[in-house]
Amino acid sequence: MESPVCTEAAGADLPFDVFARACPSRETLEHVTGRWGSLTVGALREGPCRFNELRRRVDGVSEKMLSQTLHALERDGIVHREAQPTNPPRVDYELTTLGREVADRLLALIHFLEGNMDQVMASRGAYDAERGGR
Amino acid sequence: MESPVCTEAAGADLPFDVFARACPSRETLEHVTGRWGSLTVGALREGPCRFNELRRRVDGVSEKMLSQTLHALERDGIVHREAQPTNPPRVDYELTTLGREVADRLLALIHFLEGNMDQVMASRGAYDAERGGR
DNA sequence: CGGTATCCCGGCCGATACTG
DNA sequence: CAGTATCGGCCGGGATACCG
Numbered sequence: 001m002e003s004p005v006c007t008e009a010a011g012a013d014l015p016f017d018v019f020a021r022a023c024p025s026r027e028t029l030e031h032v033t034g035r036w037g038s039l040t041v042g043a044l045r046e047g048p049c050r051f052n053e054l055r056r057r058v059d060g061v062s063e064k065m066l067s068q069t070l071h072a073l074e075r076d077g078i079v080h081r082e083a084q085p086t087n088p089p090r091v092d093y094e095l096t097t098l099g100r101e102v103a104d105r106l107l108a109l110i111h112f113l114e115g116n117m118d119q120v121m122a123s124r125g126a127y128d129a130e131r132g133g134r
Numbered sequence: 135m136e137s138p139v140c141t142e143a144a145g146a147d148l149p150f151d152v153f154a155r156a157c158p159s160r161e162t163l164e165h166v167t168g169r170w171g172s173l174t175v176g177a178l179r180e181g182p183c184r185f186n187e188l189r190r191r192v193d194g195v196s197e198k199m200l201s202q203t204l205h206a207l208e209r210d211g212i213v214h215r216e217a218q219p220t221n222p223p224r225v226d227y228e229l230t231t232l233g234r235e236v237a238d239r240l241l242a243l244i245h246f247l248e249g250n251m252d253q254v255m256a257s258r259g260a261y262d263a264e265r266g267g268r
Numbered sequence: 269c270g271g272t273a274t275c276c277c278g279g280c281c282g283a284t285a286c287t288g
Numbered sequence: 289c290a291g292t293a294t295c296g297g298c299c300g301g302g303a304t305a306c307c308g
Contacts, residue, residue, distance in 0.1 A: 016248040019173060021194035025251050029244060033167035035280090039153060051290055060155035062282055067291065077257025088289045089288080098253055105246055109239040110152050110163060117150045117159050119232055123211025169300090185270050196302055201271065222269040223308080272307075280300080287292075 028076050032102055036061050036069045041078065041095070042110055045103040048094035078102055162210050170195050170203045172240055175212065175229070179237040182228035212236055 016025040031037050036058065043049065043057040055066055070093060073079040078099035083091045095103055113120075150159040165171050170192065177183065177191040189200055204227060207213040212233035217225045229237055247254075 016251045025248050075261040076254050105243040114150045114159050120210050127209040
């Protein structure tokens with residue numbers, strides 16, 4: 001009934017293949033793994049959070065980019081936005097069920113990288129010593 | 135002896151904290167999760183691969199960006215480059231041990247997203263119906 | 269085949285100002 | 289507090305040409 005989307009490019013048996021150029025899953029992957037997306041999702045895994053609190057958790061993000069990132073994640077169903085019409089306004093962001101599962105997988109990657117940065121730094125040193133010295 | 139790098143910003147008990155602006159782990163995360171980085175690492179998990187074969191696996195990547203991406207990943211110790219001085223030249227790229235562990239965590243995320251794109255698409259539809267219609 | 273060099277455009281992103 | 293609006297720089301990234 002449903003027409004599959006990305007089966008043409010890779011001989012895939014799944015309807016969505018991120019390796020195919022035109023697949024919508026690639027956009028979602030970019031939202032989730034993007035420069036600010038990954039940090040935003042990761043920060044929200046600690047619990048619901050207001051806008052400016054989130055800005056503080058994600059060190060270095062601007063208002064504009066955080067707002068933009070949150071809209072994309074909300075549209076994809078990763079983040080839920082709950083606004084209270086009080087004054088001053090209070091808006092809480094939290095992960096959806098889907099978002100929590102995404103965050104867990106993302107944090108597994110992040111924590112693994114953090115725990116192995118010594119190896120990465122060593123590799124960078126060796127690479128630069130060979131390439132940079134010449 | 136070693137001076138920790140990112141402990142100032144977040145009251146962390148780990149030397150590397152990706153949520154801190156100046157932490158080197160953030161760069162590595164961006165290399166691995168970047169637009170082409172994630173797809174390149176994911177594609178290499180299927181096995182060693184030559185340059186142009188890799189270009190075909192990662193649908194849509196240009197020579198320049200693939201080259202640039204591979205250099206960053208090689209420097210970080212995620213990818214190993216093996217060149218044979220034959221004619222015509224033959225160069226094989228493959229994941230390092232570190233890279234394979236990164237790839238597994240990345241693919242867990244990718245496959246989860248691919249398997250839940252129906253939910254994402256539904257959320258997008260609902261979001262656009264509410265926002266776009268007004 | 270496996271790249272590098274160069275050009276150049278769109279849009280990512282930060283800074284600032286303003287609104288409810 | 290929680291954003292939106294606008295401007296502008298700079299760089300990601302595609303196209304093309306060229307090299308070993």
